[in-house]
Amino acid sequence: MSATPVIAVLGLGEAGGHFARDLVTSGATVRGYDPRVVAPPGVHPADTAAQACHGAALVLSVNSAAAALDALSQGLPGCAPGIVWAELNTAAPAVKEAVQRAAGDAAVVADVAIMAPVPPRGLGTPMSVSGPGADRFAAIMGPLGTPVEVLEGPVGLAATRKLLRSIFYKGMAAAAVEALAAARAADLEEWLSGNIADELTRADAATLDRLVTGSRRHAVRRTHEMQAAAELLDGLGVPARVARASRDWLRDLA
Known part of the structure; x- marks a missing residue:
């Protein structure tokens, strides 16, 4: 070269x-x-x-x-x-x-x-x-x-790795944006922002396992919970895109 x-x-x-x-x-x-x-x-x-x-x-x-x-x-x-x-x-x-x-x-x-x-x-x-x-x-x-x-x-392997990573990071970002928009409408943005920051700070190597295992173990209950969350967003005038997608995934796991 x-x-x-x-x-x-x-x-x-x-x-x-x-x-x-x-x-x-x-x-x-x-x-x-x-x-x-x-x-x-x-x-x-x-x-x-x-x-x-x-x-x-x-x-x-x-x-x-x-x-x-x-x-x-x-x-x-x-x-x-x-x-x-x-x-x-x-x-x-x-x-x-x-x-x-x-x-x-x-x-x-x-x-x-x-x-x-x-x-x-x-x-x-x-x-x-x-x-x-x-x-x-x-x-x-x-x-x-x-x-x-x-x-x-x-060719395609690097793109696959990046997009798999993007599903998580961009999906997490979308969930945060949706939740904070709803919290703003409910006059609870400062509280939720601090709560999310605390959860991210406490995350460790075992967090992923807890997220996946818990979603499978409690899928039925969490399906109803995310349906309720979607209805809350409807009432606040915030599009419940992530909440309903989460509900659908949990329903499939159940």
């Missing part, structure tokens, strides 16, 4: 913009393309995705799941044969696999999962990567300051 690798960044929004700026600081030559965002200082702006990819050793596709295949089709004509195409978009494994099929032999695809919020860490955000381009992605990004975990497996 060159001491000053050339890296293309397609998508210069929040995540892509942070990565591009930090890559420049780390000594890489960065070519960026985003039709809606001005390139950060130090990034060489390109008029097209193909132009950004010309001469690059690595492409970071940081767009959206819906734009993943379009980004590939627009950028690939400017790529050297065998370039590492890093698919960083948060997408289902099937989307990552579709990118790999569309790339064919023209690029070596790396399925990259960003495992924490990008701000404020930027390039220091931990990433997991799988697929045929995983080792080469790590060899380029690791020395530039990115903590990279290489997973032995196909």
Whole structure:
């Protein structure tokens, strides 16, 4: 690898913009393309995705799941044969696999999962990567300051890990948002906020087992409890999306 690798960044929004700026600081030559965002200082702006990819050793596709295949089709004509195409978009494994099929032999695809919020860490955000381009992605990004975990497996494995984790973390966040909205409507937000904070502080390695075991053991009673909670939210004028989903899961467990 060159001491000053050339890296293309397609998508210069929040995540892509942070990565591009930090890559420049780390000594890489960065070519960026985003039709809606001005390139950060130090990034060489390109008029097209193909132009950004010309001469690059690595492409970071940081767009959206819906734009993943379009980004590939627009950028690939400017790529050297065998370039590492890093698919960083948060997408289902099937989307990552579709990118790999569309790339064919023209690029070596790396399925990259960003495992924490990008701000404020930027390039220091931990990433997991799988697929045929995983080792080469790590060899380029690791020395530039990115903590990279290489997973032995196909494209789609890193995406699967990230989304499984997201079900818990984003689901927990949604439950907190819904509960606090209801508490606000009931003039009990300060009390519930403190209660939730105390529960999170006390959580330990045995908490998960208690949550799963307790849900199965007391599924019938908790089904009725969450139905009552949903009715409470109805009365407070708060959509009971999480409460009713919890009720349905408990009903299935029962």
